[in-house]
Amino acid sequence: MNNTRGIVLAFALAVSLSALGARAALAQEQEVPPKQHWSFAGPFGVYDPAQLQRGFQIYKEVCSNCHSIKLLAFRNLADPGGPGFTEAQAATIAAGYQITDGPNDQGEMFQRPGKLADHFPPPFPNDQAARAALGGKLPPDMSVLAKARSVERGFPWFIFDAFTQYQEDGPDYIHAILNGYVDAPPAGATLPPGGQYNTYFPGHAIGMPKPLSDGQVKYTDGTPMTVDQYGRDVAAFLMWAAEPTLDARKRLGFQVFIYLIVLAGLLYFTKRSVWYDVKHHPELLEPRPPSEYSRG
């Protein structure tokens, strides 16, 4: 017994030492985005409509100049669990956009004001046009961006995340990127032409110039107009755009949990009662048809 235990220990040691060595070799300059406080985190998290409206304002005034958000429709702005615009407000926002429709009876495409059912029109007609206008760089579509970005958590943090329900690494990353621009890149950092230095971007050379500065977007509700706040608001908006049913999901989840806990409890006591004889008077057991198992 002691021999095998020794072999097992030596074996485990060898494996973990070689793995730890690799871990140390891999621990590169990847900066971990600081965690932010999000209203939609945790089991009872919900989006803050005021924050989503501010985030939408930033998207509309700044991001949408380059980034499309093709999967989002104007009607979504009035959906429950969203930014809380009324349908009339959403229709007004839609009418402010020109949508290419057609072909009409003459066989021509035409422009018309947007309607609730329309999706947000992209800033460029196609990827090639975007590249041509932006020095060869293609800004990613923002529809599911908040779910398409993540932070490498590593062992053992990824295990804790399953218990703490940490799912907000996407928004954390977006906020960090918007706040990760530095004026002077650290000594030794080399940037390709047109690249900007960003602390949190993998490899640090980001194609997007610093998009936001303090006071750039005018808030009317007294919220601080800082890049830090802008970053949080637009990241929250993008999380909603990527996961518009989060509120409904967590609400239903809680109901399902109550149901399952009660069900499991009832079944546990049923099981105890059914098995009572087997556990306590096994000598009485004889096979009998199920109809005879009823205990009155």
Next chain:
Amino acid sequence: MSEHLAYKPQSAFMQWMERRLPIAGLVYSSFFVYPTPRNLNYWWTFGGILSFMLGVQIITGVVLAMHYTPHVDLAFNSVESIMRDVDYGWLLRYLHANGASFFFVAVYAHIIRGMYYGSYKEPREVLWILGVILFLLMIVTGFMGYVLPWGQMSFWAATVITNLFSALPAVGNPIVTWLWGGYAVGNPTLNRFYSLHYLLPFVIAGVVVLHVWALHMVGQNNPAGVEPKTSKDTVAFTPYATVKDAFFLAVFCLFYAWFVFYIPNYLGHSDNYIMANPGQTPTHIVPEWYYLPFYAILRAIPSKLLGVCALLASIVLLAFLPWLDTSRVRSANYRPLFRQFLIVWFLVVIGLGYLGSQEPVGGYVIAARICTAYYFIFLLVILPLLGLFEKTRPLPNSISEAVLREGLPAGASAPPPAGARG
């Protein structure tokens, strides 16, 4: 089966039916009076859980298929449309995607149970082999399902895995072209994966029927590993096994619901929310978590062809367990050495899973090679030799004796007077 346990139809209709199609009698004998060892622990509830998960996957999958479009230009957005525009589409998709993971959680628990208690041994060899076939079918089905959302990981996983066949000498490349339906992973590939992903679950359901049939032929194994001898060793499937299975299924669903409702993307990869782009390879391509140990084995071998062979062997060898394990004692509870080697083997598989998720560099490669070596040495060397040299603990004469040896629970008393029972 004693005479008084046979199914006796009550109503005239059921009597009429029973003479023509004795299905009620089959259900009655298989799921009501079927004798099940009375010492089964909760590891034995995963068979029922697996049937439940297969049902969940088929039902959610059929509804998802009503809204999904298998086309390279439309697939990604059709999945997003399910998430946004279909009523409870987000629930269906998260149930299905996390359902695949929990299907594998249950099957791994089921396999661990089978290996620990020696459920593969005589006379359950065919039952076990059918189980390995089911596991293989699940792997193929799950892989094809992962390709359907047509995100970056979908596309690149399809590329990497189908490319494995190119390692075969001479026939490799023609096979890959044949699998793809073209010269790269493209629309024909997506179409056939969709078709097969819809077909294979029903093949699985068919093999499950054989699996259950074989089980009912040879009966269940149990933690003591000795066959039931008298009626005192067993209890009826209903109510004993059904209520126990139902309770643990509810507990299992709590874990499942935790992932579906609170961390639905935890087990996925964020890159799969980027539409497939053949021109851009992700920084590192990783399969779903349940394939990671096998992926680690594949990468641990320096030669591609040998790596593919090792990957295949790591699963197919399991089908030969009944003959690789030479010991006649089933349960690891009575095999102290086997128990330790087996637990290490389980830990090694978990370790391989972690290594499969990491980049294959430096120490990770060495660790993966040590683990891979142990994986095969255990199956091919340790198992056959253990049966010859291991000194096993004395087996109980019967299940009842095994239960009594553990002692009756506190509060158990002498039998009450006859007639006190309800």
